[in-house]
Amino acid sequence: MSNSEKKESSLLSMVATLGIITSLAGLLLAWVNVITAGPVAEANRQGRISAIESVAPKFDNDPLSEAVVVAVGGDSVKVYPAKEGDRLVGAAVEGFSMNGFSGRIDVMFGFDADGTVTGYEVLSHAETPGLGAKMNEWFRSPEGNRSVIGRSPARANMTVAKDAGDVDGITAATITSRAFLEALRTAYDAFHQIETAN
Amino acid sequence: MLTYISIIVTAIFVNNIVFSQFLGICPFIGVSKRLESAVGMGAAVMFVMALATSVTWILQTAVLEPLGLQFIQTIAFILVIASLVQMLEIVLKKVAQSLYQALGVFLPLITTNCAVLGVAILVTQRGFGFMESLVYSVSTAIGFTLALVIFAGIREQLQLVDVPCSMRGVPIALICAGLLAMAFMGFSGIKIG
Amino acid sequence: MAMNNKLRIIYDGLIANNPTFVLLLGMCPTLGTTGSAITGMSMGLATMGVLVCSNMAISAIKGFVPSKVRIPAYIIVIATFVTVLQMLMQAYLPSLNALLGIFIPLIVVNCILLGRAEAFASKHSVVDSMCDGIGTGLGFTLALTMLGAVREFLGTGRVFGLDVYPERFGSLVFVLAPGAFIVLGLMIALFNRINRR
Numbered sequence: 001m002s003n004s005e006k007k008e009s010s011l012l013s014m015v016a017t018l019g020i021i022t023s024l025a026g027l028l029l030a031w032v033n034v035i036t037a038g039p040v041a042e043a044n045r046q047g048r049i050s051a052i053e054s055v056a057p058k059f060d061n062d063p064l065s066e067a068v069v070v071a072v073g074g075d076s077v078k079v080y081p082a083k084e085g086d087r088l089v090g091a092a093v094e095g096f097s098m099n100g101f102s103g104r105i106d107v108m109f110g111f112d113a114d115g116t117v118t119g120y121e122v123l124s125h126a127e128t129p130g131l132g133a134k135m136n137e138w139f140r141s142p143e144g145n146r147s148v149i150g151r152s153p154a155r156a157n158m159t160v161a162k163d164a165g166d167v168d169g170i171t172a173a174t175i176t177s178r179a180f181l182e183a184l185r186t187a188y189d190a191f192h193q194i195e196t197a198n
Numbered sequence: 199m200l201t202y203i204s205i206i207v208t209a210i211f212v213n214n215i216v217f218s219q220f221l222g223i224c225p226f227i228g229v230s231k232r233l234e235s236a237v238g239m240g241a242a243v244m245f246v247m248a249l250a251t252s253v254t255w256i257l258q259t260a261v262l263e264p265l266g267l268q269f270i271q272t273i274a275f276i277l278v279i280a281s282l283v284q285m286l287e288i289v290l291k292k293v294a295q296s297l298y299q300a301l302g303v304f305l306p307l308i309t310t311n312c313a314v315l316g317v318a319i320l321v322t323q324r325g326f327g328f329m330e331s332l333v334y335s336v337s338t339a340i341g342f343t344l345a346l347v348i349f350a351g352i353r354e355q356l357q358l359v360d361v362p363c364s365m366r367g368v369p370i371a372l373i374c375a376g377l378l379a380m381a382f383m384g385f386s387g388i389k390i391g
Numbered sequence: 392m393a394m395n396n397k398l399r400i401i402y403d404g405l406i407a408n409n410p411t412f413v414l415l416l417g418m419c420p421t422l423g424t425t426g427s428a429i430t431g432m433s434m435g436l437a438t439m440g441v442l443v444c445s446n447m448a449i450s451a452i453k454g455f456v457p458s459k460v461r462i463p464a465y466i467i468v469i470a471t472f473v474t475v476l477q478m479l480m481q482a483y484l485p486s487l488n489a490l491l492g493i494f495i496p497l498i499v500v501n502c503i504l505l506g507r508a509e510a511f512a513s514k515h516s517v518v519d520s521m522c523d524g525i526g527t528g529l530g531f532t533l534a535l536t537m538l539g540a541v542r543e544f545l546g547t548g549r550v551f552g553l554d555v556y557p558e559r560f561g562s563l564v565f566v567l568a569p570g571a572f573i574v575l576g577l578m579i580a581l582f583n584r585i586n587r588r
Binding site for chain 3: 014017021022029032036040124128
């Protein structure tokens with residue numbers, strides 16, 4: 001405050017320095033953004049494709065470009081049809097449930113043509129580590145009635161044993177188990193709609 | 199209405215910013231030695247968080263998204279928060295002397311409080327609307343203040359206790375924070391609406 | 392300057408002034424990303440990468456930044472490198488990026504970075520600042536890895552994902568939030584004890 005003349009000149013230098021640094025930063029970021037944009041899109045695509053490949057029956061089409069959005073229970077679900085030639089051999093379906101222990105869970109389910117579960121992959125969740133978070137292994141384990149793979153919601157009652165269903169829920173994580181199976185039923189409903197339309 | 203109540207309860211108790219999201223730990227440990235300063239810090243955080251979240255929300259939806267500049271989000275948000283804190287300090291000093299005396303010392307600390315930037319980013323990631331963002335930021339700040347005040351109360355008592363030499367100060371405080379976090383885990387799984 | 396000197400700078404950051412256990416800086420990622428040894432180590436290395444770059448850049452520009460605006464200038468430099476890191480991780484390490492989540496952009500407000508910029512890089516040469524970045528970064532990485540390994544070991548019976556003892560004997564609370572605070576408290580106490588002797 002005391003030295004107004006000095007402040008004038010330093011104000012200019014302050015603004016200039018910050019301006020130069022900011023524009024350099026902006027240029028650097030824009031450049032990195034341009035070179036990473038391709039790989040980012042590719043990484044997203046690859047993540048999706050590998051999830052579909054790991055759950056659905058073998059296919060030779062491009063399920064990503066043939067994806068359909070199906071309305072189920074007031075929300076929409078993405079279905080990626082798996083085809084061999086022109087024949088529908090199954091699908092990968094992004095099921096979800098809002099009723100996880102800590103909110104939404106997203107699971108990709110694979111079905112073969114007659115609706116049997118061929119695999120699943122948990123895409124995102126916020127469940128408790130060590131309890132609900134076990135769902136990515138639990139429901140494919142061969143022990144007892146845990147596995148949902150090789151079963152079909154059309155023939156089995158896909159709810160937890162506690163609710164008189166046919167699936168053993170995760171020990172001490174019944175809420176997560178219920179949500180997981182709800183996601184499975186949502187996915188199956190969506191798949192069923194596609195299948196009957198076909 | 200139910201959405202708002204759900205956001206409030208979740209932000210204060212279920213996903214408490216300190217005990218379950220691990221944000222704002224530095225002021226949580228640094229400014230919790232006395233109850234008084236804990237309350238002051240909490241109030242200052244609430245003020246800045248609500249203001250910062252509103253401004254960054256507008257910035258994100260009105261400028262960054264239409265221009266496709268989401269990639270400079272981090273740098274834009276931190277600059278907004280830093281200058282906001284500076285401006286707030288100047289304005290309070292001129293306009294509300296008593297409020298400035300109460301909150302002034304905490305303001306510079308808030309720029310590097312990761313809870314403020316964290317909430318601003320979380321709000322955009324979750325796709326909240328403006329009102330939801332505002333409610334979320336205020337309730338998060340209430341959760342922060344609650345954690346800070348409880349913890350300060352415990353630490354005031356801790357000073358009277360004979361603790362093994364190596365455990366004195368921060369270590370024993372962290373263990374108490376762990377026990378508090380355990381208590382807060384009792385809220386998890388609560389759902390409204 | 393002798394090689395010894397550079398090693399001294401690295402040692403200071405790693406042990407004597409360990410950012411986590413001695414200076415108690417950067418607590419949020421320390422607690423939030425150490426559910427397992429791998430995530431802790433990744434977070435530490437990510438922070439170290441930004442720290443080395445920002446330290447060098449700040450040391451290089453220290454001559455012509457007016458002191459009144461040095462803090463905003465440092466913040467811009469740090470935020471730029473954080474954003475670069477964020478974009479690179481989205482492109483090449485998407486699963487790790489998803490795992491660390493919000494803690495990657497929050498490196499910006501990690502007090503370690505601004506602290507080292509102000510306390511070291513703004514007063515020393517580019518090479519020395521790089522050494523300081525490496526030392527402090529390694530110290531942070533070491534702390535996060537140790538904390539992650541202990542929590543993973545006690546909680547799930549694994550270290551770096553390798554089984555040590557059956558999972559059912561583990562105590563889950565160490566992986567959850569309370570365990571983070573408790574293990575960190577005990578480790579700081581241990582560091583105090585060692586340093587006092």
